[in-house]
Amino acid sequence: MKLTKDDLKRNFAEENYICGDEITIPVYLALQIEKPILITGEPGVGKTEIAKVLSNAFDTELIRLQCYEGLDENKALYEWNYQKQLLDIQVNKTEQQDNNSQGDIFSTEYLLERPLLKAIKSEKRPVLLIDEIDKTDQEFEAFLFELLSDFQVSIPELGTIKAKQRPIVVLTSNADRELSDGLKRRCIFLYIDLPSIEKEIEIIQTKVPGIGEDLSQDIATAVSYLRANLDFKKQLSISETLDWAQALMSLDADRLSPELIQRTQALLFKTKHDLDLFKKVGAKELTQKLRA
Amino acid sequence: MSAQQNVEQKVQEMTSQLSVNHIEHNLIKFIQILRNLGIRVSLAESIEALESLQLIDIINKDEFKVTLRSLLVKNHHEKEIFDHAFESFFIPQESKQQKQTQHQKKIEQQKATKQEIAEELRFKKDSVREDKETEEIELELTDKQKEIYSQLEPEIKEKIKNYIDSSFPGHLRHSSHTKPALERLIGGSLSYWQRRLKEDDEHKTEPSIQHEVTGDLEMDRVIEDVISNLKNDDNNLITKDLKSIPKEDLPQVTMLIKDLSYRLATKISRRFRQNKKIGKIDLRKTIRSNIKYGGILLDLKYKEKKIQKPKFLLICDTSDSMARYATFILQFIYGISSVVKDIESFSFSEDLERITNYFTEAGSFEVTIKEIISNSQQWGASTDLNTALETFKRDYMDLITPQTNLIIMSDTKTIKLYDAASTLKEIKSKAKDLIWLNTLPKSEWEDLKSVQVFKELSTMIECYTVKHLKEFAQMKFF
Numbered sequence: 001m002k003l004t005k006d007d008l009k010r011n012f013a014e015e016n017y018i019c020g021d022e023i024t025i026p027v028y029l030a031l032q033i034e035k036p037i038l039i040t041g042e043p044g045v046g047k048t049e050i051a052k053v054l055s056n057a058f059d060t061e062l063i064r065l066q067c068y069e070g071l072d073e074n075k076a077l078y079e080w081n082y083q084k085q086l087l088d089i090q091v092n093k094t095e096q097q098d099n100n101s102q103g104d105i106f107s108t109e110y111l112l113e114r115p116l117l118k119a120i121k122s123e124k125r126p127v128l129l130i131d132e133i134d135k136t137d138q139e140f141e142a143f144l145f146e147l148l149s150d151f152q153v154s155i156p157e158l159g160t161i162k163a164k165q166r167p168i169v170v171l172t173s174n175a176d177r178e179l180s181d182g183l184k185r186r187c188i189f190l191y192i193d194l195p196s197i198e199k200e201i202e203i204i205q206t207k208v209p210g211i212g213e214d215l216s217q218d219i220a221t222a223v224s225y226l227r228a229n230l231d232f233k234k235q236l237s238i239s240e241t242l243d244w245a246q247a248l249m250s251l252d253a254d255r256l257s258p259e260l261i262q263r264t265q266a267l268l269f270k271t272k273h274d275l276d277l278f279k280k281v282g283a284k285e286l287t288q289k290l291r292a
Numbered sequence: 293m294s295a296q297q298n299v300e301q302k303v304q305e306m307t308s309q310l311s312v313n314h315i316e317h318n319l320i321k322f323i324q325i326l327r328n329l330g331i332r333v334s335l336a337e338s339i340e341a342l343e344s345l346q347l348i349d350i351i352n353k354d355e356f357k358v359t360l361r362s363l364l365v366k367n368h369h370e371k372e373i374f375d376h377a378f379e380s381f382f383i384p385q386e387s388k389q390q391k392q393t394q395h396q397k398k399i400e401q402q403k404a405t406k407q408e409i410a411e412e413l414r415f416k417k418d419s420v421r422e423d424k425e426t427e428e429i430e431l432e433l434t435d436k437q438k439e440i441y442s443q444l445e446p447e448i449k450e451k452i453k454n455y456i457d458s459s460f461p462g463h464l465r466h467s468s469h470t471k472p473a474l475e476r477l478i479g480g481s482l483s484y485w486q487r488r489l490k491e492d493d494e495h496k497t498e499p500s501i502q503h504e505v506t507g508d509l510e511m512d513r514v515i516e517d518v519i520s521n522l523k524n525d526d527n528n529l530i531t532k533d534l535k536s537i538p539k540e541d542l543p544q545v546t547m548l549i550k551d552l553s554y555r556l557a558t559k560i561s562r563r564f565r566q567n568k569k570i571g572k573i574d575l576r577k578t579i580r581s582n583i584k585y586g587g588i589l590l591d592l593k594y595k596e597k598k599i600q601k602p603k604f605l606l607i608c609d610t611s612d613s614m615a616r617y618a619t620f621i622l623q624f625i626y627g628i629s630s631v632v633k634d635i636e637s638f639s640f641s642e643d644l645e646r647i648t649n650y651f652t653e654a655g656s657f658e659v660t661i662k663e664i665i666s667n668s669q670q671w672g673a674s675t676d677l678n679t680a681l682e683t684f685k686r687d688y689m690d691l692i693t694p695q696t697n698l699i700i701m702s703d704t705k706t707i708k709l710y711d712a713a714s715t716l717k718e719i720k721s722k723a724k725d726l727i728w729l730n731t732l733p734k735s736e737w738e739d740l741k742s743v744q745v746f747k748e749l750s751t752m753i754e755c756y757t758v759k760h761l762k763e764f765a766q767m768k769f770f
Contacts, residue, residue: 005348021354026362032347033340040368083590090588175368178766184366185334191371231547 003031011057017049018195018203026190027054036148036169038133038184041192043174044237051129051170058168061126065115067136073143077153079112106157117161120153125165133183134173141183148186195238197224203238208245218256219245221290223268230281232274243267256290258283315350316342322381323364325514328506329377331370337363353382373518380517381510388510395513409438412453431456431475436735437482444485452481483739530758535616535731548758549620553627556765603695604635605723607684609702610668611641611675617731617756619661621701624761626651626660636691639664640680641673646688675705678712685719692722701729701755704742713745720749729755729764 003011008028012019027050030037039047055062065076085105113121119128133141147153151163171187173179195203200220205211223241226232244267253260261283269275319342323333341363348355357378365374383391410430433441441449456474506512522531530548537545577593585591606625610618618639629635629651637647645668650660665671692698698720706712720726728750730743737743737752746752754760 022358025348025355025358029344029347029359029362033344082592086588086590178367181332181366185337188362189365189367189371190362191365191368233551 008057012053015053015056016206017046017053018199018206019046020199023050023190023192026188030188031168033188034166036171036187037190038171038173038179038187039190039192040173040175042194042235042237044239045192045194046238047172047192048129048131051127051172054168054170055127058125058127060124060168061122062129063115063119063122063126063167064129064131067130067132067134067140069135069137071136071140073140075114076140076143077114077116078155079114080106080157081110081112085110108158111155111158116147117153119167119169120147120151120161120163122167123164126167128167128169130169130171132174133171134175134177134179138180141180145182145186148183194227194235197221200224200238200241204241204245207242208249211245211249212254214255215248215253216245218290219248222256222261222286225286225289226268226278226281230274230277232269232277234270234274236268240268256287258287261286315345318382319345319360321508321511322360322377324506325377325381325511325518326364326374328511328515329373329518331365331373333364357382373522376518376521377514380514380521391513392509395509395516399509405442406435406438409433409441412449431471431478433475433478433482437479440482440486448485452478455481479739483736486736530762532758533756534620534758535756545620545758546623549623549761550627552758552762552765553624556628602697603693603724604697604699605691606635606637606699606701607644607680608637608639609641609675609677609700610639610671612672613705614675614701614703614731615672617701620761621729621755622647622661622664624765636688638680638684638688639668639670640675640677641670642676642679643670644680644683645670674707675702676708677702677706678708678715681712681715681719685715689719689722692719694722694724696723698723698726699729700726700750701731703731704728704740704746706742709742709745713749716746717749726750727764727767728752729760731756 005024005028008031009024012024027037029035037050039050041047051062051064088105088110111117115128119126130144133144148169151166152160154160171183197220200223201216204216204219205213208216219241223236223244227236244264247264247267248256248260251260251263265275265278265283269278320338323338323341326333341360344359344363345356348359350356357375360378361371361374365371441452444452456478506515532541534545572595574593574595578589578591579587581591581593582589606621608618608621608625622637625635625637629637635648635651637651639645639647647664647668650664700716716726726749728746730737730752732740732743732754733756734754737747743752753764755764
């Protein structure tokens, strides 16, 4: 799976992921030195999307582990299929078979593979997405160390299982809490910032085909103005910009107007606080700022 | 191969070797700068960074920067420091030279000022030897103390000088204890003026990074550049002293604190809702639910791990010097009190007041805080922690259980220091933990006896910026 920087840039472009060197270089390094990549940034800036792009680009499976408080090894790595084991013992008993077969109840047949084990046992180098790692407990983070540094896991009954192919590991974090030094040290760090106006125009035009140049410029400028001047509880992300653009397109808009903004504002502001804050500026004033 | 080709090849080899060494040397220096600025870079990471440079086009500055950043930086805050350091360190040779010369001049100027100060602050001691009438002894003050002295008005300087001249008259001048005693007195006076200067300068921010002088001209220049750039950044509200935040920035800080308490509240409530961790098998439940399978234990039931909710008791100093901090801290407590029910709050200055009820009534924060201030007898008075703690011991001791995290927010300055410490020790023995949020910068802790006394009794945390509050919110007991 050797590739050059230009190949990777082309892959990102083909997958309609608009980005510059600040994103492609860390991803390229992670692929080359086979280290996990830890992506942080505001929600909705395209952290998870990178894993999807990589999976499509390499035509490989995307294995996703969604993290949450209380996630443990049984949900993330493996679990013995207890019911199957028990039923097999019962069946063997009733059929009065000899007890030899019972020694095999701790074989792969009874193993329920969870995302991490699946990624390690995969024949083709998969993309392993560990999403929102900051939502887990610190003990789970420590458990991940063995996996992330050696790409192997230990199952007491079966021994150590080494990865056939080192998975491409993508970890994402919304920085809800500070991650441990041990985890950060094992990863390449990538912070995705909100895009510039020019880049956001490009993203809108790529993701919302058929949108007019004027409208995409209006949208990107308005969003950028709102981000810079108002302290929203939920910062406007790229995904919200795209939803807004889509909605405006379906209303046949070719430029932003106060009426259109008012009709579609629910797509941008997700809390009452944010909506009230926007009302202080008002749709009319926002349109005036765009024309200034 | 001709002789000339041979020479050319040798030269090429040497230059390439030189350039590799040059990059290595620069990278090591740059990593040392980052370490001095508080970014922890391990040896393994340094080696990896150097090796990774072979994978990229190092002539391309942006590519070079992004590569180093992705390998050496671990969070958003470090990214900002890294960016400033990179732009200040990796500059053309001519600009580097120019900046170095400027920095050198600045250092020489500082040296000259220090020398002048040392000359000014001399203590005239009568000599015991008959051939000499008096000898002048230089007072050994720290660089920080000399810096404070240099910032003082001429009349204040004059006062200090006169004080030195008139101190320890007569036979006391011959004592060997005179010099250290005088140094302590002047040190104390300068600490007082340091606080006064800080109070006068409303917008002054403490540098968020503490560093030591390395002695390397280039490294010191870059470190100073980064610190001054970080200070000038617009988004440094989180590292600004809460007391000196200008009025126009107050809503923004309020917003930051609200966001912080909102996040913390979500974190706490989620922890208690989603406890899906598997604990020990619950035999009674398992047998009961497996009767339908003829007693074969197919469906296992687990005992849920019982996590006790954190219990907090906050005692907040609302004396004159602390009132501004108290508003922010109470706002933070107000935010999490919606989730953590067992939160008791008290305010104190000359005596103690219970303010828990204000928070349990569902009013907006603005209304709540207005009510507290207007009804309080204690807001803005002087500080007597001992009386407050005695009142607590007498009337509210039953609120303390072995699960209670006792949090005190104060600058430690109080009358009857030792009495307060012994009462606190008694209260602490009944609680789980005692956390002291100190609004004084760590750099001032050493000079204050009160800090030393209370530090022995508690886990003391520096807490005068939003950043400190954030760190406090990330503590394990939440």
